[in-house]
Amino acid sequence: MWLAVVVNLLLTLAQIIGGLLAGSLALVADALHNFSDAASLVLALVARKIGRRPADELRTYGYGRAEVVAALINLTSILIVALYLLGESIMRSFHRTDVDGWIVVVVASVALVVDVATAMLTYSMSKDSVNIRAAFLHNVSDAMASVGVIVAGTLIILFDWWWTDIVVTVLISIYIIWMSIPPLKKSIAILMQSVPEDVSITDVAKTIESVDHVLNAHDIHVWPIDEHRRSVEAHVVVAAADLPAIEQIKQDIRAALHEQLNIDHSTLELELDGQCRSADASCHDLA
16 A cells, blocks of 8 residues: 555656646646545555554544544545646636647556556455545546546547547546545534434434333434444433343343444433423323
């Protein structure tokens, strides 16, 4: 992974020089994207190392969200680059710029090999980490961009279609934006402590209320601790009165939450029937 960072930085330098010599905005766009690839890999690796640190007195839930923060930074940066390139391509469309197609094709071909290799390195880890997935998307989108640049360079060589350089830049920018939005939304949802997409408050209430001796669940809060862990806290009205029975209900609720909703961390406040606060609008219709 660190070797991929170094190679991407060297490739960025080569693409910038090649883009300036060839007069190709698409090649410069690919260079900026490669630079963001290198930066995203560095950030992803550092965040992954931090995220594996155990919980302590300062971070009682651990450091898992470091990877989510890194993903948010990576995805935001790639969106900014895409919007900048989109603006530059629109400005360039108002006047013709001579482009050396051969330089474009050669440099973009080298970039494509590097992008594909880097994407392969990050693919396996991208399946279970939004942080690494952001870095992976950087490389996949850059590989697609390199293909587009090669096509544009070829068309310039064969037909002198200089405008294809602008068209490819626009397509690259739109593709980057389209690929980045879903993981960006997921990162924001985690940091905003939103209810996970595959869970609802109703699901949690039904799961808790399915346990024997539970009459009602209210004042429920569900949020992701990080990408892989989620937590719930709830007030639970029960019919049982003795302590051993109450402890057994707690264990049964936690087991049900784990099995049905993949929730491993729960904070439960048990209330005996009749003690539920009448002012609480969600505490009613007890069985």
